[in-house]
Amino acid sequence: MCKAFGPGEDMFDSTRIIGHNIYRKAKELYDTAVEEVSGVLHFAHQWVNMTDVTVQINDTHTVSTCKPALGHSFAAGTTDGGGNLNFSQGAVEGDPFWDGIRDALMGKPSNQTQECHHPKPILFSTGEMNVPLPWHPQIVDVQMITIGSVAVVAVPGEMTTMSGRRLREAVKQELESEGAFSDSEVVIAGLSNVYTHYITTYEEYQVQRYEGASTIYGPHTLSAYLQKYRGLARAIAQDRVWELPIGPQPPFFEKNLFNLLPAASIDKKPVNSSFGDVLEQVYPVYRQGDVVSVTFVAGNPRNSGDIRDKTFVTVEIYDNRTDTWKVVHTDASWETRFHWLKGSKQQSNSTVEWHIPLSAASGSYRIRHFGHYKDRKNLRPVVLPYQGTSNVFKVATSFYYE
Incomplete structure (x- = not known):
């Protein structure tokens, strides 16, 4: 009765369960170590x-x-x-x-x-x-x-x-x-x-x-x-x-490299909209433990190329003292999820989720999405950047009603 896809309901849940089990055993071994x-x-x-x-x-x-x-x-x-x-x-x-x-x-x-x-x-x-x-x-x-x-x-x-x-x-x-x-x-x-x-x-x-x-x-x-x-x-x-002899050097392949995945197609958007526009907006107020979700008009993430030092997502908090927005999470954070959905007619959207941790500070937040879309100019494909920003929402320890 092996379950090859992990013990959880999805890959995030399985990763959490496996990671937590590894952490518990590692901590146990560390706490009981004598050497x-x-x-x-x-x-x-x-x-x-x-x-x-x-x-x-x-x-x-x-x-x-x-x-x-x-x-x-x-x-x-x-x-x-x-x-x-x-x-x-x-x-x-x-x-x-x-x-x-x-x-x-x-x-x-x-x-x-x-x-x-x-x-x-x-x-x-x-x-x-x-x-x-x-x-x-x-x-x-x-x-x-x-x-x-x-x-x-x-x-x-x-x-x-x-x-x-x-x-x-x-x-x-x-x-x-x-x-x-x-x-x-x-x-x-x-x-x-x-x-x-x-x-x-x-x-x-x-x-x-x-x-x-x-x-x-x-x-x-x-x-x-x-x-x-x-x-x-x-x-x-x-x-x-x-x-020790170094041994025979391995080959370094520069020729005949190939990719079986076809190039991403031209990105299109709904009428009277722009890439980065919000399709489904956030709620005004959330509490710790809630999930914030916002959906953007998006391009194919593959058009963003190598973004290992960048991010598709930021969660930002407003700093009243400096009147600036500060990044608290990116797409590398465990608390964020980035879902890209390829739709019909070469249109697609991206949904960003923020699973608010119980340790999140109360304050005003926003979610931003960064990406690239492929267009055609003078019969040639060009890749252009875009970004989108959600409405500002509050994270509070409890709801207040007036």
Whole structure:
């Protein structure tokens, strides 16, 4: 009975619940902590070509990683989010129908790649698919930071529970073997730097459930990572990080970049209106805990381009002492919501909500919306800024009637 979309009624509610639970546990751990972390800071980093790592598994045998590939069970999805096609987890044989489609559209995997990934039946041989750009990374980074006795291992993927246990133990043994570290605490920081899907144990890989089919560098992926992170830990323990080879530099893609999302269309507005005009106005008075809502004639937010240092929304309070408006919230604030609704006839609107916190000061407020709309001048599209402002409204601790 997994619920993949979170425990709340919507993404905001789920974020609040999950964030609050994390905060409570973090505070509990902080309040009950008995050991202070102190000591020297160490750092180690390497680039690794994960398609060609050789691992010595015993005195006589070596194994290696593979070019990236995804198996049939990858398309099956997981228990909390299954696929809609006739794929199932645990597939160790291909399907003639889907393999035929793969061969016709994307090309058949090479014999070498198929043998390397055995027993995974390959659905997408992503390491052999390079148009218009490589479908999966070949060069990834391995990284480790130690703060006193705590080691943070930055892993470029999602480790299964057992993979994580083995990595933690391997790093701990290596750190403590030189005597410089004792009673180390190793923490796995997954999905760091670059994403390479899952990292399963060799045994889990043989079963080829979703995670095994998504272990893109083959059955010895974990062994390769264990070897690389042992090397980082050894260099830190011996204080010889400076001797670590940097490794092959990853490619920097500047050509053949593309966007599957079509350009935003020309924005239009209702007759006798302007962009930024208010369609649904605020009420005159609110209390802490209420939700203020105002709707504006809007353009497509995509026309605003890169506004990472700007905002679509401000909530402002009037300062009687300076006769100015001061921003108290932006669209980065938890208390605000910005909803864009694409309507008919290329018209759209934006609704701004302010969930008034119980700590909000009493006073006069207004809500402003900033955006851009696309117009056509001399047969060429141009993007122009606009802004809109709500009526002034009051936030009071209680209502007063005359």
